[in-house]
Amino acid sequence: AQSVTQLGSHVSVSEGALVLLRCNYSSSVPPYLFWYVQYPNQGLQLLLKYTTGATLVKGINGFEAEFKKSETSFHLTKPSAHMSDAAEYFCAVSDRGAGSYQLTFGKGTKLSVIP
Amino acid sequence: DGGITQSPKYLFRKEGQNVTLSCEQNLNHDAMYWYRQDPGQGLRLIYYSQIVNDFQKGDIAEGYSVSREKKESFPLTVTSAQKNPTAFYLCASSVGGRIEKLFFGSGTQLSVL
Numbered sequence: 001a002q003s004v005t006q007l008g009s010h011v012s013v014s015e016g017a018l019v020l021l022r023c024n025y026s027s028s029v030p031p032y033l034f035w036y037v038q039y040p041n042q043g044l045q046l047l048l049k050y051t052t053g054a055t056l057v058k059g060i061n062g063f064e065a066e067f068k069k070s071e072t073s074f075h076l077t078k079p080s081a082h083m084s085d086a087a088e089y090f091c092a093v094s095d096r097g098a099g100s101y102q103l104t105f106g107k108g109t110k111l112s113v114i115p
Numbered sequence: 116d117g118g119i120t121q122s123p124k125y126l127f128r129k130e131g132q133n134v135t136l137s138c139e140q141n142l143n144h145d146a147m148y149w150y151r152q153d154p155g156q157g158l159r160l161i162y163y164s165q166i167v168n169d170f171q172k173g174d175i176a177e178g179y180s181v182s183r184e185k186k187e188s189f190p191l192t193v194t195s196a197q198k199n200p201t202a203f204y205l206c207a208s209s210v211g212g213r214i215e216k217l218f219f220g221s222g223t224q225l226s227v228l
Contacts, residue, residue, distance in 0.1 A: 004157075009155060032214070032215050034215070041221075041222065041224070042221050042222065043119075043121075043205055043207075043219035043220050043221045044207075051215055090157060094214045094215070102163075103158075103160070103214060107157040108155070108157055
């Protein structure tokens with residue numbers, strides 16, 4: 001079974017500082033990889049995804065993530081944090097191929113941005 | 116605009132009561148999903164449906180039931196058998212089996228009185 005580990009349930013950064021949220025997965029075959037963002041009392045919004053091709057993936061709001069097969073990682077970064085980035089972030093994985101209907105989510109990392 | 120509508124936003128359940136959470140989508144998506152979110156626990160899949168009149172259990176289906184009589188609707192009933200129903204419930208949909216294109220509703224917070 002797949003599993004996802006997000007290191008750090010809560011990360012605080014200063015406004016303008018680098019954002020780094022860590023995600024490691026456990027899967028025998030490289031899965032599809034996702035990062036979602038959730039603002040309080042709202043649903044999840046897809047930030048970016050890796051399915052195939054270039055391992056450095058760019059998403060919305062200036063975020064990007066790099067798939068590293070050797071490290072089984074998919075860490076999320078943003079060069080300069082903004083106050084509006086304060087939210088909870090979820091890493092998720094899915095088996096490859098059509099017919100895969102399940103996403104496995106990490107437990108989430110709450111990002112605080114200090115002015 | 117197309118999207119997923121969940122209602123109500125907040126719901127309260129009394130002991131021994133069944134409650135139903137609504138999920139409607141106008142995206143013409145084939146597949147729909149229900150997730151449960153607990154603080155610090157991420158999201159866990161309750162049920163999913165790939166086509167009308169068909170649905171499968173997810174990881175935590177006990178104490179829940181669903182129906183899929185129409186393509187655009189996938190209501191979730193939290194039964195009295197679910198002893199710890201307090202959570203945030205999220206509905207999602209996707210085009211066919213393309214899990215990489217998952218859209219979420221804004222959620223329903225269920226609490227026990």
